[in-house]
Amino acid sequence: MQYRTLGKTGYDISTISFGAWAIGGTWGATDDRESLATLRRALDLGINFFDTADVYGDGHSERLIAQLRRERPGAFYVATKAGRRLDPHTAGGYTYANLRAFAERSLRNLETDALDLLQLHCPPGEVYGQDEAFDALERLKGEGLLRHYGVSVETVDEARAAVRRPGVASVQIIFNAFRLKPAESFFAAARAADVGIIARVPLASGLLTGKLRADTAFAPDDHRAFNRHGEAFDRGETFSGVDYDLGLEAARRLQDVVPAGMTPAQFALRWILMFPEVTCAIPGARRPAQAEANAAAADLPPLSAEQMRAVQDIYDTLLRAQVHPHW
Incomplete structure (x- = not known):
């Protein structure tokens, strides 16, 4: 496993970390025993950063991570999110x-005295121009309820606005081989502000695994059924x-670029880590084998x-016109 420092937090976190949305809900049925086995396996593999939210399964994801924390206290960092309630x-x-x-609800769910990182959970765009939310986060930090705070954003414009707030330690943004705009229009600003970048939806909801089909x-x-x-x-x-x-077509073309010894998903994750501004990617996993495959991507060459140009070319020819103007 490789590690990078998450912006102003000073936390050295695994470049492949764990996104806990899928073990909470809106990804189909879950099995808590398997979810816990997956969390344990991730920790054993050197993953030490787990990203969750208070709305993932109405707190269920947080409570599963609390169980892991009871078993392995002090072994990892937890980022959660607030606002979507x-x-x-x-x-x-x-x-x-x-x-x-x-x-306070997340503190109870996670069974801790202070949140390692609290992120505003994709707030409305107007929030970035208002002081109240960021003043509140500073106050909560001063009161000891949280150690650091950041923002999970939808758009590059929101990300750029977030890093202008001096207390923001991290920005979570969708970044993958289907969403290149952050690298073009945001990463330099994050680097200048010493803000960590958490790349979410790194596998484009499964499209970049190469396992999805038209049927x-x-x-x-x-959510892949009800939120398209x-x-x-x-x-x-x-x-x-x-x-x-x-x-599906873009994913098919990308598979032609994947070298021997990598799965399409590992190629997609390793591509993200080619950008030094990215602190970590947070793929989800619901089975131990998935956590193992994800973690292995951190140590690939x-x-x-040529491979980087191929990803850029596929984006430019197939996807740029559809996604670039919106996010």
Whole structure:
């Protein structure tokens, strides 16, 4: 496993970390015993950063990680998120009182006295221009409820606005071989501000694994079935906003670039780690074997300049026009 420092936090975290959305919900049925076995295996492999949120399974994901923490105290860092419990989800709800209530609930779920990293969970765009939410986070940090804070964003514009806030330690953003805009338009600003970058949706909701097909069936409670057009939350969270059939074609072309000894998913993860500004990628895993395959990507050899150009060419010819203007 390889490690990089997460911005101002000073945390040295695994370049392949663990995204805990899938063990919480909206990815189909889960099995807690298997989820816990997967978390344990990830930790054994050197993964020491787990990203979750208070809305993943209404806190279920947080509570599973708390069980891991009871077994292995002090062995890893946990990032959680707050804000999406607001109903309605509006900028006006990002107050000190609401954020404190969300933080206290996560503290209980995670069975800890202070959150390692609390991230605003894709707040409305207006929040980035308002002081109230960031002042609240500073206050919560001063009160000892959290050690550091960051923002999970939808767009590059939001990411650039976030790093102008001096207390922001990290930005979580969708970045993968189907979403290249962050590297072009955001990474330099993050580097200048000493802000860590957490690359989420690194496998484009499974498209970049090469395992999905035109006739792949998704469970009704899997967001890949019910959010393809943004019916439940931002469309960009599902298949990175790429039309499914177009994504299948792009994934097929990428498979021609994958070298021997790598799976398509490992190639996609290793591609992300070619960017030194990225602190970590957070693929999900629901089985120990998936955690093993993900973790192995951290130690694969660097990709060649030719392979990097091939990814860029596929993006430019197939995907840029569809995704670049929106996120």
